Amino acid sequence: xxxxxPLAAADVYDAQRxxxxxxxxxxxxxxxxLDDIAGRSVVSKAEALQRTGSFKFRGAYNAxxxxxxxxxxxxxxxASSGNHAQALALAGRLLGVPVTVVVPHDAPKAKVDGARAxxxxxxxxxxxxxxxxALTDRLSVDHGYTVVPSxxxxxVMAGAGTVALELLWQAPVLTAILxxxxxxxxxxxxxxxxxxxxxxxxxxxxxPQAAADTAASLQAGQLAELAAVPDTIADGLRHTSxxxxxxxxxxxxxxxxxxxxxxxxxxxxGWAFKHLKVVAEPSGAVALAAMDGLDLPxxxxxxxxxxxxxxxxxxxRLVATPPPRKEPALA
Amino acid sequence: xxxxxPLAAADVYDAQRxxxxxxxxxxxxxxxxLDDIAGRSVVSKAEALQRTGSFKFRGAYNAxxxxxxxxxxxxxxxASSGNHAQALALAGRLLGVPVTVVVPHDAPKAKVDGARAxxxxxxxxxxxxxxxxALTDRLSVDHGYTVVPSxxxxxVMAGAGTVALELLWQAPVLTAILxxxxxxxxxxxxxxxxxxxxxxxxxxxxxPQAAADTAASLQAGQLAELAAVPDTIADGLRHTSxxxxxxxxxxxxxxxxxxxxxxxxxxxxGWAFKHLKVVAEPSGAVALAAMDGLDLPxxxxxxxxxxxxxxxxxxxRLVATPPPRKEPALA
Numbered sequence: 001x002x003x004x005x006p007l008a009a010a011d012v013y014d015a016q017r018x019x020x021x022x023x024x025x026x027x028x029x030x031x032x033x034l035d036d037i038a039g040r041s042v043v044s045k046a047e048a049l050q051r052t053g054s055f056k057f058r059g060a061y062n063a064x065x066x067x068x069x070x071x072x073x074x075x076x077x078x079a080s081s082g083n084h085a086q087a088l089a090l091a092g093r094l095l096g097v098p099v100t101v102v103v104p105h106d107a108p109k110a111k112v113d114g115a116r117a118x119x120x121x122x123x124x125x126x127x128x129x130x131x132x133x134a135l136t137d138r139l140s141v142d143h144g145y146t147v148v149p150s151x152x153x154x155x156v157m158a159g160a161g162t163v164a165l166e167l168l169w170q171a172p173v174l175t176a177i178l179x180x181x182x183x184x185x186x187x188x189x190x191x192x193x194x195x196x197x198x199x200x201x202x203x204x205x206x207x208p209q210a211a212a213d214t215a216a217s218l219q220a221g222q223l224a225e226l227a228a229v230p231d232t233i234a235d236g237l238r239h240t241s242x243x244x245x246x247x248x249x250x251x252x253x254x255x256x257x258x259x260x261x262x263x264x265x266x267x268x269x270g271w272a273f274k275h276l277k278v279v280a281e282p283s284g285a286v287a288l289a290a291m292d293g294l295d296l297p298x299x300x301x302x303x304x305x306x307x308x309x310x311x312x313x314x315x316x317r318l319v320a321t322p323p324p325r326k327e328p329a330l331a
Numbered sequence: 332x333x334x335x336x337p338l339a340a341a342d343v344y345d346a347q348r349x350x351x352x353x354x355x356x357x358x359x360x361x362x363x364x365l366d367d368i369a370g371r372s373v374v375s376k377a378e379a380l381q382r383t384g385s386f387k388f389r390g391a392y393n394a395x396x397x398x399x400x401x402x403x404x405x406x407x408x409x410a411s412s413g414n415h416a417q418a419l420a421l422a423g424r425l426l427g428v429p430v431t432v433v434v435p436h437d438a439p440k441a442k443v444d445g446a447r448a449x450x451x452x453x454x455x456x457x458x459x460x461x462x463x464x465a466l467t468d469r470l471s472v473d474h475g476y477t478v479v480p481s482x483x484x485x486x487v488m489a490g491a492g493t494v495a496l497e498l499l500w501q502a503p504v505l506t507a508i509l510x511x512x513x514x515x516x517x518x519x520x521x522x523x524x525x526x527x528x529x530x531x532x533x534x535x536x537x538x539p540q541a542a543a544d545t546a547a548s549l550q551a552g553q554l555a556e557l558a559a560v561p562d563t564i565a566d567g568l569r570h571t572s573x574x575x576x577x578x579x580x581x582x583x584x585x586x587x588x589x590x591x592x593x594x595x596x597x598x599x600x601g602w603a604f605k606h607l608k609v610v611a612e613p614s615g616a617v618a619l620a621a622m623d624g625l626d627l628p629x630x631x632x633x634x635x636x637x638x639x640x641x642x643x644x645x646x647x648r649l650v651a652t653p654p655p656r657k658e659p660a661l662a
Binding site: 048280315 | 355356357358360361362363364377379380382384421448449601604605607608609610611639642643644646647650651
């Protein structure tokens with residue numbers, strides 16, 4: 001069955017060789033308080049500490065590094081207003097490959113500036129007026145750019161899968177891994193890599209309650225589409241349907257998908273700040289948010305904190321308990 | 332000359348063996364923006380991600396692990412309202428050694444609760460009325476506890492030195508290391524370990540401008556004492572004079588001490604949040620604050636981000652730019 005999947009463990013190991021000395025080896029963190037909350041040992045893989053602030057760098061770099069010399073000279077293009085844009089920009093800079101990023105006209109200036117500072121050319125499109133994919137394809141054809149999607153590509157999923165290789169090297173005892181699901185590339189890479197190392201491990205996807213397109217698809221047994229763009233603070237996971245290539249893997253390998261509310265996500269961002277000293281963006285915190293009340297046999301779980309692109313004011317607005325109280329003295 | 336110092340590199344390697352698999356191997360992080368600001372490559376050793384949130388765990392664990400079975404049964408005692416208290420509490424819990432922590436009556440409840448949750452017994456003293464050290468010594472004598480100081484002890488400095496061993500393993504190219512100086516134990520351990528690996532490396536201490544007791548001591552050529560308890564947001568570095576044992580090392584091995592203002596510290600906390608996704612407390616951010624405008628030959632520098640014990644409201648109050656503006660759109 002596995003032979004028919006569009007990603008093999010060998011591809012993930014190939015990606016690991018390409019990423020060696022390039023991607024950060026992010027830490028696997030734990031804290032007794034989080035163990036107490038979950039009622040089991042919890043190991044957090046802090047991919048927010050990855051270069052450009054999210055796991056996306058692994059897939060983008062692996063995709064660009066896999067290109068032929070001719071393709072590299074022509075350059076790459078990707079559509080993203082967020083983490084994938086910055087990841088692709090850095091990958092191109094490191095490998096000497098020109099990068100074009102297609103961003104919505106109302107994208108946050110800070111994130112776009114991040115990609116531009118890393119040397120990417122920015123092409124803006126109008127979110128209501130223009131067709132992003134058509135624009136990307138046209139530029140790709142006109143200029144000979146290779147398209148690097150944010151999740152639905154073989155090399156991108158393979159790069160993402162290296163997170164799980166590292167995590168299971170750091171914490172081989174894990175009996176389950178919780179992984180954020182947006183397009184589904186990280187979940188697909190995680191499932192392929194983790195089950196290659198330990199066929200008995202459970203890989204559970206986590207989605208915002210309002211953006212549970214993969215959960216709906218698994219339930220329906222086929223790719224489902226949400227009626228409207230989901231309303232959740234987890235802006236990186238606002239997908240109306242799973243990306244096609246990851247879906248082919250996730251429908252077979254995922255052991256389930258659980259959902260979390262925005263309130264749970266915010267609570268988990270606070271846990272990461274307080275106990276792990278890690279900055280997690282809403283999309284990055286969903287797996288940590290799901291560790292509480294899992295319907296799983298006893299055993300240590302890994303959670304992937306997938307990104308940290310959030311500015312301090314937004315973070316504080318979301319996470320801080322409204323009335324700032326003075327800390328009571330001890331006696 | 333080195334033979335006369337109260338710490339040898341071999342002691343640090345001993346500590347490393349004890350800490351293997353117990354202390355977190357914290358990541359060495361970098362970001363292009365920080366390199367641009369410093370005008371050189373900057374590698375940040377994120378000890379805020381260490382267990383209990385600071386490098387203190389390394390020294391506390393090493394000190395407790397080095398005790399005889401008889402000493403372990405009797406227990407240990409330490410005086411601290413902050414990171415050392417939590418570090419010692421966890422070390423004791425892991426090694427099955429009873430821990431007593433002596434804390435000021437007005438210590439932040441959150442930090443004291445942290446140590447208590449890890450199983451430590453708490454003894455409060457009145458900051459104005461009582462003599463902390465006399466109380467600690469009396470309890471030590473009465474109960475047979477071994478005193479574990481927060482910096483001025485051989486095993487504590489040796490544990491702290493493992494930060495530099497790890498950092499130079501991760502980033503062997505460094506030509507200098509910037510290290511926060513409070514009591515001076517981390518600086519002393521860093522200098523001994525780093526110069527053993529690379530005799531040409533520069534080790535520069537960093538102090539808050541208002542708490543520059545080690546800078547003053549170096550200048551005077553002898554242990555100097557500040558007239559009053561320093562007023563700085565870096566609460567872990569409010570020392571009026573260097574701790575005696577680290578001072579014997581730092582006076583010989585440190586290549587200098589630079590100072591930073593509270594404004595620089597706050598700026599560095601913001602850099603760590605934004606670019607590294609790491610939560611740094613004021614005392615933990617002083618070395619990062621000093622990377623700008625160094626009087627050093629070209630070459631990559633390491634900075635030790637030594638701790639992250641700061642709550643979100645305090646962090647936001649210190650770091651956030653006062654008027655929260657809306658991010659301008661791209662076009």
